[in-house]
Amino acid sequence: MHADVRRTAAVFCSFLALTQAFYIPGISIKTYKDGETIPLFVNKLYSDHSELSYAYSELPFVCPISGRNKVGRFTSGASLSLNLGEVLRGDRITVSDYELVMGNDEEARYLCSHTVDRAGLKRTRELIRDGYVAEWIVDNLPGATSFQTTDKSRKYYAAGFKIGEEVRDSPLEPPRYFLNNHVTLVIRYHRAPGRDGDQGKKVIVGFEVFPKSIEAGNRTEDGLPTDIQNVSNGLEVIPRSNSTGKVDDTDDATLTIPYTYSVYFREDERLEWKNRWDMYFVAQDDSSNIHWLAIINSLVISGLLTIVVAVIFGRTIRGDIKLYMESGLDEGKPRTKKSRGTRSPKKSFEKNGLLDQVGDLEGEGELSSDEELEDITGWKLVHGDVFRSPPYGGLLAPLVGSGTQLLFMAAGLLILSTFGILNPSFRGGYVSVGMGLFVLAGLFSGYFSSRVYKTFGGQLWQKNVFVTATLVPGLVFTSVFILNLFVWAQASSTALPFGTLLGLVALWLLVQLPLVYIGGRYGYVKGGAWTHPIKANVIPRQIPAQSWYMKSFQAILLAGFIPFAVIFIELMFVFKSLWQDKSGYYYMFGFLAVVSVILVLTVIEVTIVATYVQLCSENYHWWWQSFIVGGSSSIWIFGYVVWYYFTKLHISGFVSSLLFFCYGFLACGVYALLTGTIGFLAAYAFVRRIYGAIKVD
Structure with a gap:
């Protein structure tokens, strides 16, 4: 016995070890040698204030891609083929004109100058106001803004970088908008593993982007700032006259935006290629204690439910069966209490199942007194209707x-x-x-x-x-x-x-x-x-009045809260990844797997308890009820979605709000369908078990 307990504990601990969810980075590693050109891809803009993303290459303030550069098999301006998931998440990946050469630092390099009309400038200010960030990609790594943890012991990445800044000189004055027209790109590399490393090849382990706004004036003939290290004024997004460069309120006013960039390559000996995504997950790693709290919370709730189900199976139902066997039923006819001990009940159960005989008793109307009816109540009374088609x-x-x-x-x-x-x-x-x-x-x-x-x-x-x-x-x-x-x-x-x-x-x-x-x-x-072990009666049985807690809506809400409580904490991290970070880089799938298994067990147990209580109330309409109870936690989840929108998010605009609530409702509907099916199958197995599988040999 002790060996079995130890073995079970070891298996469970091994399963929990998966909560760290190791990462398989890919099949092949891309290596680069010094002097080799590295393609930079531009993707999209996204914001935590909106559910809408926009293709970077199609924005009005961005330099049109010239198509003059060819990097390996890529030509600038070409769009990459995307899989279905990329299309659905709004990706539009295009090869850019930025030139990155492994090992070659560039303090300042001119990209282009682009003239934007008044409508384009208005659109640019709106995007800056809504906090949009750009996603660029190098070697499949998203360009990131680097931060430090609160104790300044570690650095971590947040995918994307701001396209501009909103500045208020005073609360009473309107805001000013500055566009980031210069980026400093820091490519971090590591020695390639194996023979490639012996040949001097390198792998990219980090891609950082530091944006800066630099005024259009004070530039050399090449379009570069005269002193890129000491910039006092940024590029304010306001229409200007083409001739004087001063602010112009006419409709045909424009603004010419010069774009430049810097490139630096830095070796990082501590970070290997297989661990390069860890920098994006440092913030999530710091919350691992909360994930463990979610698992403990789920285990406690599921454990209590398991005890309830065990009592139903081990004591209540088996006790009912035992009382029937001791009642001395013989050939479908009850015996008075005075003669209960004169015959053996075994003979009668060899012919028919227990509940078949109860049906005979009920059909013939030969029960002699209320004392003999006391055992034939609750779930046993509806045996003739419990398998009636819904x-x-x-x-x-x-x-x-x-x-x-x-x-x-x-x-x-x-x-x-x-x-x-x-x-x-x-x-x-x-x-x-x-x-x-x-x-x-x-x-x-x-x-x-x-x-x-x-x-x-x-x-x-x-x-x-x-x-x-x-x-x-x-x-x-x-x-x-x-x-x-x-x-x-x-x-x-x-x-x-x-x-x-x-x-x-x-x-x-x-x-x-x-x-x-x-x-x-x-x-x-x-x-x-x-x-089915029992055939349905011809005439449906009348269902008595139900208690308040057994009425459909109340029962659904009560039953749905328990599975919701199991997943509530982990759900918080999923929501944060989807709607606040907008990166979609949730990766704690080990924790999610453990919580999901506990959720399935909880849904099964809740549905079984709800079905048993319903049958004890002589209500045999359990088919639809079990399906609805199984998926009832989706009501609480959607309520949490609404609460999350008003308290945690900063989404503005009718279309963004419409998308949020509609897609949230669809997700809850899919979840309800999945857990409802689990509840239905669990209830069906339970009902078949208690009404048909218990027989006396």
Whole structure:
């Protein structure tokens, strides 16, 4: 016994060790030798004040890319091919004109001068006001602003850099806007591992960007500042006359912006290539104690629920069965208490199941007194109706099928992320791989949907397959398409291109639909319906009045709070990564995996307890109730989304707010579908167990 406990503890501790979520950086390492040109890619602008991002190369104040440079297989001005995840997150990656040569420092280099009209300057001021930051990429590393921890013991990176600054000379005066038209690029490198290092090759381990605003005047003939180290005035974004350079209020006034940059290469012997992303995660590492608190909180809640479920199984239900066996039932007829000890009950249970005999007793009406009825109450009374097909079963079956599809996708993503196969260096990988897993899981969706549908007595399995393949994906696609119209109107890179929309439709109808059909046909024809141990009565039993806590809305809220309490702390970090940092570089997937496993167990246990209490109240409409209870924590999560918007975020603008709430609602709906399916399957297994699997040999 002690050996088993030690072995179980060792396995659990090994599983918790995964909470550090090691990182697999990639298959190949890109090395550079001195004098080799390094491409710099410009991507997009994003802000924590808005849900809209914009392609950097399409902004009005940016130098048009000339296309004059060729770096390896890349030509400046060319757009890179993007995967689905990159497109959905608003990436628009383009090769820039910036020239970076490994090992060559450039104190100042001229890029271009770009004239911006009045409308473009107004747009520039709006972007600076909303706190937009730019994302550039070198060797798959996002350009970062460097900071120090509060104790100044470590440095960490925040992806992106500001495009400008908003300055207020006094509270009563309007703000002034200064554009950062000079960047200092610091490329940190390390000796390449293995033979490449012996040949003098290097790998890039850091990419820092330090922006600066420098006035347009006081420049040399080459367009460079006369003294780049001592700049007193920045470039204020206001329209000026082309002839005098003074402020001009006319509509045709413009501003010519000169762009320059500096490049420095610095060796970093402490940071190796495989650990180069650690600098982006220092701030998250400092919060590891809070992650452990989340796990302990989840374990306590789940442990208490486990005790409740154990009591239900171990004492209440088994006690009911024992009382039945001691009642001396024989051939379906009850015996009075005076003669209980004259016969053995075993004979009667060899012929029929326990609950079949209870049905005979109830049907024949031969119970002699209230004293003999005291054991035939609660969940035992509804045995003749508990497996009655639910109303709208043709809708519940497709929902359960789609839920299993999401469950497969979520489990696959979580496993791949925990083991580091999916990581921040795989840009857009989570969405792309998730979409692939979802489409492939159409087989499981069709299979489970068809089996549930046939169990409910459905006959039109082709119709069920079509509904399963189109209901949830169709609702999500329609919602995304409508929201995309608003984003298109804002000229944001977050808008999905028309070709991508067509590709998604083709993936949906030409790949997923056939897979759902194959799984559905196999599930309906080969798998068939699940058999129930008890046949439903012809006439439904009347349900008595329910207690206040058993009424649908109250029961849903009460049951949903417990799973929400399990994931609340970890959910805070996910929200921060998605909506505050805007980098999407959440990587504590080990912690998330542990919390997710506890969440699944909690949903199962909550649904079982809720179903048992419902059956004890003689309410046999548990099919839909179990599904809704399983997904009920999504109500609390959406409430948390609303609270987070008003207390933590600084989002402004109708379109950004619309996108936030709509996508938040869709995410909660997907979560409800997934956990609702878990609850439904758990409740179904529980009901089959207590009504059919307990027999006396």
